[in-house]
Amino acid sequence: MVDINNTHKKCNICKKEYTTIHTEVKPGETICVCNTCLETAKNNFIFICISCGEVYLRPKKQMIERIADPETKKAYMLCEDMQLIQGIDMCLHCDPAGIVEHASNQKSAQC
Numbered sequence: 001m002v003d004i005n006n007t008h009k010k011c012n013i014c015k016k017e018y019t020t021i022h023t024e025v026k027p028g029e030t031i032c033v034c035n036t037c038l039e040t041a042k043n044n045f046i047f048i049c050i051s052c053g054e055v056y057l058r059p060k061k062q063m064i065e066r067i068a069d070p071e072t073k074k075a076y077m078l079c080e081d082m083q084l085i086q087g088i089d090m091c092l093h094c095d096p097a098g099i100v101e102h103a104s105n106q107k108s109a110q111c
């Protein structure tokens, strides 16, 4: 597969600026991200929905404070200085019914 990277593509995060920077959000899924959004990623965790392209920002400090589990908290604190953009398979925006179903399945599973 030939990948030509010298073309300017629209940033998948802000959908405004054009960029040549690529980042892998999950194995096999690459998105384009501009410098402005990379700056944003220093202070925020960025999640992008692979299905519909919706972008979610979560302030790092606020999110880390809310994590109760010490191990998870440690893992996120290690990511605090990284410019992290994570891909998610679906979100509330593209599949609200699926999310609700998933949540109720989990509830009924714990007898």
Ligand SMILES: [Zn+2]
Pocket (backbone or CB within 6 Å): 011, 012, 013, 014, 015, 016, 017, 033, 034, 035, 036, 037
């Ligand atoms: Zn951008």
Ligand SMILES: [Zn+2]
Pocket (backbone or CB within 6 Å): 049, 050, 051, 052, 053, 054, 090, 091, 092, 093, 094, 095
């Ligand atoms: Zn979505």
